[in-house]
Amino acid sequence: MFYGQGESIVLQRDVEAVRVPDGEPVKLHKDEIVTIYQALGGSYTVLTEDGTMARISAGDADALGKEPPLIPDLKEGTDPETVKHNVWQVLKTIYDPEIPVNIVDLGLVYHVRVTPIEEGKNRVEIVMTLTAPGCGMGPVIQQDVEMAVKNLPGVEEVQVEVVFDPPWSRDMMTEAAKLQLGMI
Incomplete structure (x- = not known):
C-alpha cells in the first residue's frame, strides 16, 4: 500500500535526502514542492519538480509535515x-x-x-x-x-x-x- 502516494507537499525546511537509485546524497530545500511516490516504514520516496527521485528518512518526516509512525508489536524489556x-x-x-x-x-x-x-x-x-x-x-x-x-x-x-x-x-x-x- 502506498500511503500518501501522489500527494504534493511544500517542504517545511531544508532536508538531507538520498537520490534513488544511486544512493548519492542530495539536499532538498525549504519551499521546494515534492510529490510523495512511496511512504512506507516511516521513510518517504519523493519526486522533485525536476524529476529527481529521493528518499527522506523517517527522522526527517517533519520536513514534510509528517510524524514518524510508531512501531507496532514492540515488547518491553532488554533481555x-x-x-x-x-x-x-x-x-x-x-x-x-x-x-x-x-x-x-x-x-x-x-x-x-x-x-x-x-x-x-x-x-x-x-x-x-x-x-x-x-x-x-x-x-x-x-x-x-x-x-x-x-x-x-x-x-x-x-x-x-x-x-x-x-x-x-x-x-x-x-x-x-x-x-x-x-x-x-
Missing part, C-alpha cells in the same frame, strides 16, 4: 529474547525505496543474533543481502538497519554484514510479498 523480537519488528519497517515491500518479507535478512554484553545491554549482529550486488541504495538500506536497531532499548552495539552468498532470489520472498507484488 536478549525480547531484543531479538524487537529487532525483527523494526526490520519490518525498513523498505527498499523502489519496492513497496519491507526487507524481511523480501527475504533480505538472513540472520539476527543477540548477545548480552552486560545487564540490559546487548550486541546485535545481522546478516543480510540485497536484491542485486550493485544496488546503489545498498549502503543506505544497511545504514537504515543499523540506525533503527541501534535505537531500540537494550541495544548497545549493532553490526550489519551484507553478504551475497547465497545470492538473493525471488524464492526468498514471503508469500505475502509475492502477492503484494502481483507475482502469485
Whole structure:
C-alpha cells in the first residue's frame, strides 16, 4: 500500500535526502514542492519538480509535515529474547525505496543474533543481502538497519554484514510479498 502516494507537499525546511537509485546524497530545500511516490516504514520516496527521485528518512518526516509512525508489536524489556523480537519488528519497517515491500518479507535478512554484553545491554549482529550486488541504495538500506536497531532499548552495539552468498532470489520472498507484488 502506498500511503500518501501522489500527494504534493511544500517542504517545511531544508532536508538531507538520498537520490534513488544511486544512493548519492542530495539536499532538498525549504519551499521546494515534492510529490510523495512511496511512504512506507516511516521513510518517504519523493519526486522533485525536476524529476529527481529521493528518499527522506523517517527522522526527517517533519520536513514534510509528517510524524514518524510508531512501531507496532514492540515488547518491553532488554533481555536478549525480547531484543531479538524487537529487532525483527523494526526490520519490518525498513523498505527498499523502489519496492513497496519491507526487507524481511523480501527475504533480505538472513540472520539476527543477540548477545548480552552486560545487564540490559546487548550486541546485535545481522546478516543480510540485497536484491542485486550493485544496488546503489545498498549502503543506505544497511545504514537504515543499523540506525533503527541501534535505537531500540537494550541495544548497545549493532553490526550489519551484507553478504551475497547465497545470492538473493525471488524464492526468498514471503508469500505475502509475492502477492503484494502481483507475482502469485
